[in-house]
Amino acid sequence: MTRRSVLMGAAVAALLAAAPALAASPDLPRKTVDLVAPPFVHPHQQATREGPAIVAFKMVIEEKEVVIDEAGTKFRAMTFNGTMPGPMMVVHEGDYVELTLVNPDTNTMPHNIDFHAATGALGGGALTHVNPGEQVVLRFKATRTGAFVYHCAPEGMIPWHVVSGMSGTLMVLPRNGLKDRDGKPLRYDRIYYVGENDLYVPRDETGKYKTYESLAESYSDTTEVMRKLIPTHVVFNGKVGALTGANAMTAKVGETVMIVHSQANRDTRPHLIGGHGDYVWETGKFANPPEKNLETWFVRGGSAGAALYTFLQPGIYAYVNHNLIEAVELGATAHFKVEGTWNDDLMTQVSPPGPITPGKVGAAGTSVVK
Amino acid sequence: MLIASGLKIAVAALVAGPLAVGGVALLTPIAPPPLPHAVVTLAPGAFAYRLAGDFSTAGRPVAAPRRQLRQDRPLAIMTRQVTAAEYASCVEAGACPRIPQAVPTADRPVVGVSFRDALAYADWITRQTGVVHRLPTDAEWVFAAAEKASDEALPVVDAADPAKAWLARYETESARERPPIAPQPVGTFGANANGLVDLAGNVWEWTATCFERAELAPSGAVRPVTTNCGVRVVQGEHRTYMTDFIRDPRTGGCAAGVPPANLGFRLVVETALADRLRAALERTARRLLGPG
């Protein structure tokens, strides 16, 4: 079992005596938001007439063993709020994000958080270092719009914490909502948040994945695998197949879906097989006009991209990292189940598979014009 | 309890014969334990010590308090760091984790060891010799390192303008001289007044002291708030803190700025001999200085 290396000092009295001096708050309304597990996103307004607010979130860091593939491979994960990726937070430009970050004493490791959306203090990393048994509250102003990665960044051990699961996304929406390049409002009916993780699981001499009693014991083997830069797993939502089958994402024909895709460590290239990106903020930042009609978009390691797509056909869609080896062999595949009526005009099977007819191309009975 | 500071008795494995200070024989010789390494026994004494950890008063960070401490019993500590060859013997015996260090040379300190590796070695050498070996506490290390211990009060991070302290710390860290990284022959970095070699050289040493966050009352009283024993104090050219399973401080440390070059260790010896020495010293002191 994990070694509990934290002892609480003198009990309640000391804690009370040590209650930290609280920084003054801006005189703004406060909202508290309960986070939900990915690929879902907490309820939020896409555009708002209200003025800026302080939006309070709480995340509890959880170190735990998880299963990352169908073969039952066990992995020593570090997580924000128990999920890989950590939950997505949504605020509007000008709001203040106020995060309470809790590192319970059941954990073994110090952690912190670096918000790519925040300004100064290494994204908040320098002000949020919490030992097991501690919590910290950070507030920062969301001054730039876009989908931004957040991740754990303890000095010296950043990559290990990130590829062990400690990353997530904060989305800062323009107060008046998303726009296309001509200023026309864009809206979505559903939003999904796909966090991609590259995982580096050590193997024994026979090639079998190794398991460890604790994070600490997994450290040196794992860093050795990491240094070779070849992941053993590339997964969406923490596990091979986490977003397929019974957990496939759903939509209806005619619905516009926002897909936010984050990768805190490594480049990726989302692609919706059989669909497109109608409007894509490839770099994820809404002050830049969205690109239109993309087939594949590039999400740089350490960033989040956002894509809008209106489903036009029912059926099953695969949403993949279009390095297909990573999609098929390493796990980076999700599915959409889309209900609705088939549009024959967009696509039809003119002639089903059958014997090869020499000299014929196209619909049966139609001669080729020479 | 008043014993002249600087009183020092060498108890190297090969040293025998009457031990004398200032020409006055204080003790009859005692057969030293058969240790594979030289140990120096330091007489009790007072020393200045800046407490390890992060301190705050009323929720605001403050400098760690500097205290006058007293080492109130003799401290027997290795004059040098554990060598690569010594650690390799422990690995061969199946008692220490294997580490990546290339050549287990007899004349160079072992590097690339974690706190856990150091503990494994201490347990093993304790079983081998029948004499208790352990890591020093941070205070013991400072006491033994004497003039080689650096008392560095890092600038306090002020919540109203934390960047000032970060910049100052960075300047301090960047200004440090960086010795060559490769482990050097034992003795390369010289001896201190107590006869300990290679303190503050290019190998930092693990101590048993846990990272602590504490509340410093205006009265000076220290109340621990959180003690994280997953992070230990590491000593050398400067004091730093390191997660206990880290072997390479450059990739795994939790020190701000420039991390230590290498991680190694030296051990404290708990001997009946030390206790007998203490008793003898105390008797002598009483005789010389009179009661009270």
Ligand SMILES: [Cu+2]
């Ligand atoms: Cu972390």
